[in-house]
Amino acid sequence: MIRLPIEERANWEQKAREYGFKFHTMYGEKYWDESAYYQFTLAQIEEGLEKPTEEIHQMCLHLVDRVVADEVLMRKFRLPEAQWDFIRSSWLNKAPSLYSRLDFCYDGKGPAKLLENNADTPTSLYETGFWQWLWLENSVDAGKLAHSADQFNIVQEKLVNRFIELKAHNPGEILHFACCKETEEDRGTVQYLQDCAEEAGIECRFVYIEDIGVDVHGCYTDLDDIVITWLFKLYPWEFMLNEEFASFLTASRVQFLEPAWKAILSNKAILPLLWEHFPDHPNLLPAYFDETSAAQHLSGSYVKKPVFSREGANIAMFHNGQGIAVSDGPYGEEGFVYQALQPLPKFGSSYTLIGSWLIDNEAVGISVREDSGLITKNLSRFLPHVII
Amino acid sequence: MKRSKQVLIPRLIKSPSFALKSLAVAVSSVLAVGCSTKEEVYIFKSIEECDASGKFTEQKCETAYRKALQEAQKTAPRYKNLKDCEYEFGAQNCQEQKSTAQSFFMPAMAGFMVSQALQGSNYGSSHYYNPLFYHYDRGYSRYKSPKWTTSDGVTIGNSASSKASVRKGDMKPKPAVTRTMSRGGFGSTVAAKTSWGGGSKKSSWGG
Numbered sequence: 001m002i003r004l005p006i007e008e009r010a011n012w013e014q015k016a017r018e019y020g021f022k023f024h025t026m027y028g029e030k031y032w033d034e035s036a037y038y039q040f041t042l043a044q045i046e047e048g049l050e051k052p053t054e055e056i057h058q059m060c061l062h063l064v065d066r067v068v069a070d071e072v073l074m075r076k077f078r079l080p081e082a083q084w085d086f087i088r089s090s091w092l093n094k095a096p097s098l099y100s101r102l103d104f105c106y107d108g109k110g111p112a113k114l115l116e117n118n119a120d121t122p123t124s125l126y127e128t129g130f131w132q133w134l135w136l137e138n139s140v141d142a143g144k145l146a147h148s149a150d151q152f153n154i155v156q157e158k159l160v161n162r163f164i165e166l167k168a169h170n171p172g173e174i175l176h177f178a179c180c181k182e183t184e185e186d187r188g189t190v191q192y193l194q195d196c197a198e199e200a201g202i203e204c205r206f207v208y209i210e211d212i213g214v215d216v217h218g219c220y221t222d223l224d225d226i227v228i229t230w231l232f233k234l235y236p237w238e239f240m241l242n243e244e245f246a247s248f249l250t251a252s253r254v255q256f257l258e259p260a261w262k263a264i265l266s267n268k269a270i271l272p273l274l275w276e277h278f279p280d281h282p283n284l285l286p287a288y289f290d291e292t293s294a295a296q297h298l299s300g301s302y303v304k305k306p307v308f309s310r311e312g313a314n315i316a317m318f319h320n321g322q323g324i325a326v327s328d329g330p331y332g333e334e335g336f337v338y339q340a341l342q343p344l345p346k347f348g349s350s351y352t353l354i355g356s357w358l359i360d361n362e363a364v365g366i367s368v369r370e371d372s373g374l375i376t377k378n379l380s381r382f383l384p385h386v387i388i
Numbered sequence: 389m390k391r392s393k394q395v396l397i398p399r400l401i402k403s404p405s406f407a408l409k410s411l412a413v414a415v416s417s418v419l420a421v422g423c424s425t426k427e428e429v430y431i432f433k434s435i436e437e438c439d440a441s442g443k444f445t446e447q448k449c450e451t452a453y454r455k456a457l458q459e460a461q462k463t464a465p466r467y468k469n470l471k472d473c474e475y476e477f478g479a480q481n482c483q484e485q486k487s488t489a490q491s492f493f494m495p496a497m498a499g500f501m502v503s504q505a506l507q508g509s510n511y512g513s514s515h516y517y518n519p520l521f522y523h524y525d526r527g528y529s530r531y532k533s534p535k536w537t538t539s540d541g542v543t544i545g546n547s548a549s550s551k552a553s554v555r556k557g558d559m560k561p562k563p564a565v566t567r568t569m570s571r572g573g574f575g576s577t578v579a580a581k582t583s584w585g586g587g588s589k590k591s592s593w594g595g
Binding site: 186 | 565571593
């Protein structure tokens, strides 16, 4: 795993406009960065990332089975009691899932360590599945990379195939897509998913989360008063479960993507539970529910993460008891978990994080993010990668 | 190779969307001329009638009936009062439905149509069945005989017919259209959290 500089494609910004990639620059900062790329060996990809990704995913599914059957754990996961049955039945009915992203600390040498599981609302999918793929094709065509250069990225192919499978579960149904207003990145991600679903022959409609309505029978509706029966929502379950319209979740009988049981996987409380059930697993970091155990076992070097948090918000890092990094944000009221400190590897002046994607249960590709700080956030740069 | 063989699907290339749409319309209207747009269907009043016809297996009859009934619940026209419903669908043919907030009336499913194509198929993703209702054109009278009508008001044939030829679109499930009573019950968490950070625009609530 090495970081190599490369000449940018001369026309990439124009291409981005053509292909609808609007958020390559955010708040005046570069988000898509093709001035360099990461190079992996096939063994690093297959043994170092692909295998652990599928294994950890299975371990997590095993734990969902435990959590839904255990009220003490449901409480530890801060899931609202009123929705326990709803979450539980989504699991017991095997409500199908679409995708996830596991974030790893990986330097190409030691075992990849799981930092968290973005199982509910992962973004940066378009950049992964389409945009970095295009970068590789263009760079090979321009003679800047060898013809043998490959990429771990079957994301889009598998995504379309998964939608074809899901279509068979919901014959003739319209699939609604939803995200929040004024979120260019989320809107782009949802549009990409919708394109893939349409490619699979599914009829799709879009509605903003804030515009979803409820009719007299307690069915959810879009702005044209069409009943929503199947919904992809790029909106965290932990928000939805606590909002006013949550009271209609069960009765509406909507098929959700991701399903409600993903509220357990994407929850940071899964980290200490994983460590409890699979202690010393090479791809896990020690993690605890309380600060006392963390201080005792982790000798003052740990990361405090909110049970619910997105995009690296409200994280605090301690080294030998001293705070070394902190990020602010709107999360944390539901409590925290404590994970052993494993600083991200540094390549040049950047700290690097690997996102490893799953479609259903299958590892399908990776994305590389860089930040000048230790905490990866939503503005951290996205860099392409190759396998040589 | 560990990457998608092909991702450059034209659909993913964003042009102004209206241009794409008009193209799509043009293509499908050309197709409509060349291809058959009709589909043969059988009409049954009950599972027994379907069984007795020998056209479909017992299991297919039952599934078709059940699915059509579900579809009827979702898509049958709804009326605020019984009189309006009976005017269209006849005396004794309307049922009251109660939900938590309100009650309304809808016609009972009088029969169901099953596509001939189901004979050689094992369901799959196509739609092979839809509910039918007895509908009285220009108002119910006991001296009139009703016509078979779909949820969205397409007349299929007179009530004695047991076979018909319908437009392919008539076999498609109808999106359930309803009246929305309230909106804005999702998204409040985001509204609260956006005020954090001086109200700066958030690009994502994912991660």
